[in-house]
Amino acid sequence: MLSDAEIRGIRAKFRIFIKKVYLNSCSQGALSDSVEASFQEHLQSWHEGGSPWDLWVQKYEQMRAQFASFIGASPDEVAVVASASAGINAIASALDFGKRRKVVLGEFEFPTIGHIWLAQQPCGARPEFLTAQGDDLPVELYAKAVDEDTSIVPVTHVCFKNGFRSSVREICRIAHAKGALVLVDDYQDCGTRPVNVKELDVDFYVTGTLKYLLGPSGVAFLYVRKELIPLLEPKISGWFAQRNPFAFDVRHLDLAPSARRFESGTPPIPNIYAASAGIELLREVGLENIAVQIRKLAQLLIKGARDLGIRIKTPSDSMGPLVVLQSGNVEAIIRRLAAENVICSGRHDGLRISFHVHNTRNDVETVLELLKKNRKLMEPGTNAA
Numbered sequence: 216m217l218s219d220a221e222i223r224g225i226r227a228k229f230r231i232f233i234k235k236v237y238l239n240s241c242s243q244g245a246l247s248d249s250v251e252a253s254f255q256e257h258l259q260s261w262h263e264g265g266s267p268w269d270l271w272v273q274k275y276e277q278m279r280a281q282f283a284s285f286i287g288a289s290p291d292e293v294a295v296v297a298s299a300s301a302g303i304n305a306i307a308s309a310l311d312f313g314k315r316r317k318v319v320l321g322e323f324e325f326p327t328i329g330h331i332w333l334a335q336q337p338c339g340a341r342p343e344f345l346t347a348q349g350d351d352l353p354v355e356l357y358a359k360a361v362d363e364d365t366s367i368v369p370v371t372h373v374c375f376k377n378g379f380r381s382s383v384r385e386i387c388r389i390a391h392a393k394g395a396l397v398l399v400d401d402y403q404d405c406g407t408r409p410v411n412v413k414e415l416d417v418d419f420y421v422t423g424t425l426k427y428l429l430g431p432s433g434v435a436f437l438y439v440r441k442e443l444i445p446l447l448e449p450k451i452s453g454w455f456a457q458r459n460p461f462a463f464d465v466r467h468l469d470l471a472p473s474a475r476r477f478e479s480g481t482p483p484i485p486n487i488y489a490a491s492a493g494i495e496l497l498r499e500v501g502l503e504n505i506a507v508q509i510r511k512l513a514q515l516l517i518k519g520a521r522d523l524g525i526r527i528k529t530p531s532d533s534m535g536p537l538v539v540l541q542s543g544n545v546e547a548i549i550r551r552l553a554a555e556n557v558i559c560s561g562r563h564d565g566l567r568i569s570f571h572v573h574n575t576r577n578d579v580e581t582v583l584e585l586l587k588k589n590r591k592l593m594e595p596g597t598n599a600a
């Protein structure tokens with residue numbers, strides 16, 4: 216567990232806290248000094264080398280290995296892609312919906328997940344949405360829907376609009392018993408606690424660097440379980456998906472034997488420098504430490520909001536990082552908070568408050584104080600917003 220002084224030291228690396236209370240990592244992670252410096256390092260290499268592609272490709276491979284170790288996978292199981300959507304699309308394009316047609320997914324998925332599988336309908340996919348019970352999506356719904364006709368079960372680990380945490384292990388057990396694959400979208404949790412894809416027993420895992428991994432947009436990761444890689448041939452491809460991109464062979468499709476076959480074009484080198492620095496910062500602080508701090512703050516907020524009589528959309532035992540409070544006028548409360556330099560975001564009827572290791576008990580007290588002052592905006596009402 217980190218001491219208050221250590222947390223202050225970490226917080227000092229994020230310039231935004233000089234002026235603002237930043238509680239919006241669920242949307243974009245705050246910029247640290249080391250991530251900023253890594254952009255400069257890239258610019259320097261560009262100035263000095265002009266086109267130092269050997270160095271840049273080395274950085275890209277180093278980041279693949281760095282992320283693989285971060286999630287307990289091997290580098291061959293990780294594709295570096297431009298967005299979570301790009302990674303999932305590559306998988307979707309490789310599945311054969313002639314044999315198993317159903318895609319079973321919950322209403323708590325991020326919209327891109329719905330769009331991707333709906334777009335596969337002309338290829339035979341039949342997306343089937345599980346209807347949430349308010350802010351709950353019981354695992355039994357998966358047990359009822361997943362059958363021998365199910366190809367894949369995409370599941371969000373933490374829901375972007377209410378902080379609900381899915382029982383990934385249980386869903387994997389249900390899906391695997393029927394021979395279906397599981398794809399976990401960990402965008403709203405990766406970077407907040409240790410993760411091991413082997414222990415989770417997932418087939419595919421995606422996340423991106425711009426939220427809790429404290430990096431920029433433009434880099435995302437797709438993990439594919441080793442045994443599945445040779446069985447899947449994406450219909451979205453490009454030179455970086457080939458066994459040897461630098462063979463410059465236009466006439467042959469020779470897919471890489473590793474998860475790189477799910478990539479396509481030139482990697483985003485500046486973002487790779489920055490993404491790598493974000494992950495390194497988390498590794499230095501320690502994922503266990505980060506998880507403890509986040510859970511403490513999430514629980515403090517939940518207790519404080521409950522004392523104010525505010526309806527909490529997130530389960531009360533939440534370990535964070537996202538706590539969502541119901542508001543009758545989300546846009547107005549976000550504006551009021553922003554006017555006091557407190558940065559949060561909203562989705563539908565939910566005020567999203569999200570924590571990372573740089574946040575403190577004072578941040579929670581500040582936001583609770585403002586919610587108390589603006590209590591009326593937290594009553595149920597019409598979200599014209």
Ligand SMILES: Cc1ncc(COP(=O)(O)O)c(C=O)c1O
Binds near residue numbers: 375400402403435
């Ligand atoms: C859970 C989740 N998945 C996916 C995404 C979007 O992924 P991308 O834009 O990289 O495709 C988001 C973005 O907010 C998200 O919260």
